[in-house]
Amino acid sequence: MPHAVRFDRYGPVDVLEVVEVARPTPGPDQVLVEVAATSINPGEIMIREGAMAEVAPSTFPSGQGSDLAGRVVEVGDQVGGWNIGDEVIGWTDERAAQAEFVTVPADQLTPRPPSVSWEQAGSLYVAGGTAHGMADAVPIDSGETAVVFGATGGVGSILTQLLVNEGVRVLAVAGPANDKWVRSVGAEPVHHGHALGHRLHEAAPEGIDAAYDAFGGGYVELVTGLGVAADRVVTIIDFNAAERFGAKTVFGYQVTSADVLADLARLIESGELTIPIAATFPLAQVREAYTQLAERHTRGKVVLLASAS
Ligand SMILES: NC(=O)c1ccc[n+]([C@@H]2O[C@H](COP(=O)([O-])OP(=O)(O)OC[C@H]3O[C@@H](n4cnc5c(N)ncnc54)[C@H](OP(=O)(O)O)[C@@H]3O)[C@@H](O)[C@H]2O)c1
Known part of the structure; x- marks a missing residue:
């Protein structure tokens, strides 16, 4: 079975677990992405610790993460424009990106240019947007x-x-x-x-x-x-x-769209933008990744690598 990050109560980094989950099925207007890279962000620490429980509560067990890059492996009935095997950059609003498979609305994706590394592609949504x-x-x-x-x-x-x-x-x-x-x-x-x-x-x-x-x-x-x-x-x-x-x-x-991600990817492709990658960790080391990010001395992004990388 595929793996995903979960936590079932607010707390320090050790509430995070990597567990086996059912492979998600895409809805009619969604695609299923096999995740290659998903970067992590300080806001997720605040959510996990409960500091945002009043404004953005978690539903337990909760997944985690928004940023993603990976390959399309299934396509919903009503989706046009995406095909199995397409390499994409995008995001989920469901706190679900830190997983081997994620369902994503088709309009929350843009193609990954071949010269944009998985690590950089998976770093674009929160920080880039x-x-x-x-x-x-x-x-x-x-x-x-x-x-x-x-x-x-x-x-x-x-x-x-x-x-x-x-x-x-x-x-x-x-x-x-x-x-x-x-x-x-x-x-x-x-x-x-x-x-x-x-x-x-x-x-x-x-x-x-x-x-x-x-x-x-x-x-x-x-x-x-x-x-x-x-x-x-x-x-x-x-x-x-x-x-x-x-x-x-x-x-x-509120301000990021697939067009913004495409714009940022184009800048990386043309050499006008580089996302420094401070560290990469396998999904299984999600706790270590957040421990490093929480020090607030990383240059650029900390990225989790999943099965498709
Ligand atoms: N509103 C939003 O939508 C939104 C979106 C993303 C992030 N955020 C928030 O924005 C903040 C930044 O996020 P991030 O992911 O960019 O952070 P980050 O990657 O954790 O920032 C780390 C960087 O901050 C520098 N730094 C450390 N201490 C500093 C200080 N006293 N003054 C200035 N710089 C210092 C570090 O440089 P040195 O190692 O050289 O010290 C390091 O490169 C977080 O609070 C996050 O929650 C908000």
């Missing part, structure tokens, strides 16, 4: 200066490259171990920690035009204090500060 949405939420012109907080994480590593591609000067806030990578994508490293506001002012004494917070923990307040207009600040995590200071927010699931 959210980065794309942040860039859309606060448009910025070529030649302007942006700061990206958490610039080397899952979301930030993609957003930083999207902005650099537009000719933006990007001050990329991360730790010193990431300096080389930050420079390699055309951004300028600025280290997090004590006196960050001073370092940002020194790096851009003429002022920062826009700020993109992909980390949380006070950065919205910091940049508004530095004089960045609130409508040019976006956060994906510090929602209280956004309300307090009038900054924008983005929820990846």
